[in-house]
Amino acid sequence: MPGMHRRGLMPGSLRRQHILRRAIQLVSLAAMNLHVSGLLTGRIFTGTSKLFCVPGLHCYSCPSSVLACPLGSLQSVISSPGFLAGLSTGSQQALIVLGVLGFILLPGFVAGSIACAYVCPFGLLQELLYRVPSPKLTIPRSWRYGRLVMALLFVLLLPMFLKPSPGSAGDPWFCKVVCPEGTLTAGWPMALHDGGKTLDLGFLFGWKSAILVLILLWSVVSKRPFCRVLCPLGAFWGTAGKVSLFRMRVDSSCIRCDRCKDVCPVDLAIYKHPDSASCIRCGECIRACPVDAISHSAKRPDHGGERNG
Amino acid sequence: MARGAVEKLWVLLVLVFLVPVVIAVMDWEKPQRLGRADLGPFLTGRRSLDSLLDCHSCRLVLVNLWATWCPSCMRELPEIDDVYRGMPDQLQAVAVCMDDPALESVRSYHSSSGLSMPMVWLSTEESAALRDDWDLPQVLPATVLFDAHGSELRRVAGARSREFFQGMVDGVEMAGDTGSATGPEALHVNVVGSRADSAYLALLSTAVELAGEEGVSVFDPGDSASRLRMDSLHLPDLGCPYAQACYGPACGRPARSTEELRTIVGELID
Numbered sequence: 049m050p051g052m053h054r055r056g057l058m059p060g061s062l063r064r065q066h067i068l069r070r071a072i073q074l075v076s077l078a079a080m081n082l083h084v085s086g087l088l089t090g091r092i093f094t095g096t097s098k099l100f101c102v103p104g105l106h107c108y109s110c111p112s113s114v115l116a117c118p119l120g121s122l123q124s125v126i127s128s129p130g131f132l133a134g135l136s137t138g139s140q141q142a143l144i145v146l147g148v149l150g151f152i153l154l155p156g157f158v159a160g161s162i163a164c165a166y167v168c169p170f171g172l173l174q175e176l177l178y179r180v181p182s183p184k185l186t187i188p189r190s191w192r193y194g195r196l197v198m199a200l201l202f203v204l205l206l207p208m209f210l211k212p213s214p215g216s217a218g219d220p221w222f223c224k225v226v227c228p229e230g231t232l233t234a235g236w237p238m239a240l241h242d243g244g245k246t247l248d249l250g251f252l253f254g255w256k257s258a259i260l261v262l263i264l265l266w267s268v269v270s271k272r273p274f275c276r277v278l279c280p281l282g283a284f285w286g287t288a289g290k291v292s293l294f295r296m297r298v299d300s301s302c303i304r305c306d307r308c309k310d311v312c313p314v315d316l317a318i319y320k321h322p323d324s325a326s327c328i329r330c331g332e333c334i335r336a337c338p339v340d341a342i343s344h345s346a347k348r349p350d351h352g353g354e355r356n357g
Numbered sequence: 358m359a360r361g362a363v364e365k366l367w368v369l370l371v372l373v374f375l376v377p378v379v380i381a382v383m384d385w386e387k388p389q390r391l392g393r394a395d396l397g398p399f400l401t402g403r404r405s406l407d408s409l410l411d412c413h414s415c416r417l418v419l420v421n422l423w424a425t426w427c428p429s430c431m432r433e434l435p436e437i438d439d440v441y442r443g444m445p446d447q448l449q450a451v452a453v454c455m456d457d458p459a460l461e462s463v464r465s466y467h468s469s470s471g472l473s474m475p476m477v478w479l480s481t482e483e484s485a486a487l488r489d490d491w492d493l494p495q496v497l498p499a500t501v502l503f504d505a506h507g508s509e510l511r512r513v514a515g516a517r518s519r520e521f522f523q524g525m526v527d528g529v530e531m532a533g534d535t536g537s538a539t540g541p542e543a544l545h546v547n548v549v550g551s552r553a554d555s556a557y558l559a560l561l562s563t564a565v566e567l568a569g570e571e572g573v574s575v576f577d578p579g580d581s582a583s584r585l586r587m588d589s590l591h592l593p594d595l596g597c598p599y600a601q602a603c604y605g606p607a608c609g610r611p612a613r614s615t616e617e618l619r620t621i622v623g624e625l626i627d
Binding site for chain 2: 188190191193194197198201202206210212213216219221224225226248251252255277278
């Protein structure tokens with residue numbers, strides 16, 4: 049129902065959950081961007097923390113970032129020359145990529161896409177943009193396959209196989225032609241900083257800027273469109289989330305009122321698809337449900353309504 | 358019917374992102390054309406060199422052979438790069454680093470060089486193989502010019518000026534292309550090694566015999582001050598004594614025996 053998410057009409061516990069989640073998102077944003085001087089100097093931080101990835105979409109090349117991007121790190125390793133040969137011989141690089149993949153997938157196997165709800169800065173941005181009053185559009189459910197193809201093609205296959213000559217390195221194609229977060233937090237700050245000296249402002253810059261603007265506009269009219277349709281990280285975590293330790297459970301007291309869908313940041317009716325890969329485990333539907341039918345837990349509640357989450 | 362089309366629209370959305378990929382791949386067919394501010398690619402291996410030479414849309418391919426221990430080479434690389442930048446799409450130029458085993462220091466030279474032409478590093482074995490294949494002189498720098506079909510048009514040994522290279526690619530006969538254009542006609546030998554080593558002493562006495570006392574500089578990799586001077590001249594530490602000779606603008610590869618040194622100096626002076 050419209051207006052359910054407006055302040056003042058929210059039940060108390062839902063409002064508290066929402067504020068808590070927002071607070072964690074903002075603290076995460078600050079924590080991953082401690083290198084504020086980078087914004088003034090135009091220099092990318094290269095300290096030890098850059099070995100570690102943020103659990104979300106934030107560009108390594110953002111001047112203020114103190115962490116690396118999991119997708120960037122993954123593409124960088126698998127596109128390096130000799131990686132494919134190394135896989136078959138068990139080389140060190142192959143082990144590194146398995147480590148990165150494991151790091152990326154592990155939170156997904158524990159609690160699905162939960163980092164999308166609490167940490168990812170680009171998800172936060174889309175949620176804030178949606179609050180801008182406008183006509184709103186839904187996204188067809190089938191479009192969620194888009195992000196799986198984006199993950200397979202632009203993060204895995206193209207960096208591994210598309211090379212200018214045999215023996216040379218591949219390219220991080222997702223970063224190069226897609227990632228709007230990278231454009232916003234790395235491309236534009238660097239361009240603003242010195243107008244083309246450190247960053248080539250050619251075709252790809254224009255292309256990615258256009259993509260960013262279109263996605264930001266889309267975020268005004270639809271809920272978290274990038275997350276649902278294009279984000280490879282969401283694809284990895286969401287898929288792992290289908291078999292994760294903690295899962296969304298909806299018990300038989302559900303009355304199908306759709307209040308969960310109204311408050312859901314990704315427009316999901318959780319009672320229809322409790323194992324949905326799209327669910328970001330934000331926990332707001334749990335508080336919105338008028339009959340307390342929803343939980344996020346590791347154990348399946350029995351029919352008496354007992355719950356552990 | 359319309360609903361079915363909307364359901365499948367995500368496919369189109371994904372395909373749209375392939376457009377810049379295709380554009381980028383099409384660009385690979387052309388010689389690496391970069392802006393003035395851009396550093397060219399650094400590749401290794403004979404296969405990388407061969408794929409760069411296999412340039413279908415190039416009218417000319419200029420291959421410059423150099424090494425970091427060759428000061429004349431280092432001086433002329435920026436000049437060649439200027440010629441390369443000024444000739445969009447017709448000229449492929451490749452800087453091939455030969456007989457220079459210290460890959461990491463070549464790589465770090467490349468990243469601070471500001472050179473836009475592609476650079477290829479060859480191992481010692483690959484350098485020897487290239488010398489055989491192209492019948493190259495024992496002298497660096499050397500530049501070979503090929504036409505669009507891979508036939509050799511011209512070759513020069515020794516460093517040249519930018520005007521010379523520009524004239525070379527413009528097809529104009531430049532005067533004095535068999536002689537050298539820069540540097541005094543004097544033999545200079547850098548001898549690297551420890552004084553306790555008899556091989557070093559033998560090389561040193563041959564060097565003094567050929568170049569005179571003033572024409573010889575000595576370096577000891579075990580001494581830190583000497584090491585600093587070696588690094589500034591890009592002289593590698595090969596783990597054994599060697600003598601590296603330059604005659605004017607042309608340099609020979611490091612010689613590990615006195616016979617080798619005499620052969621190289623002989624070729625340089627010719």
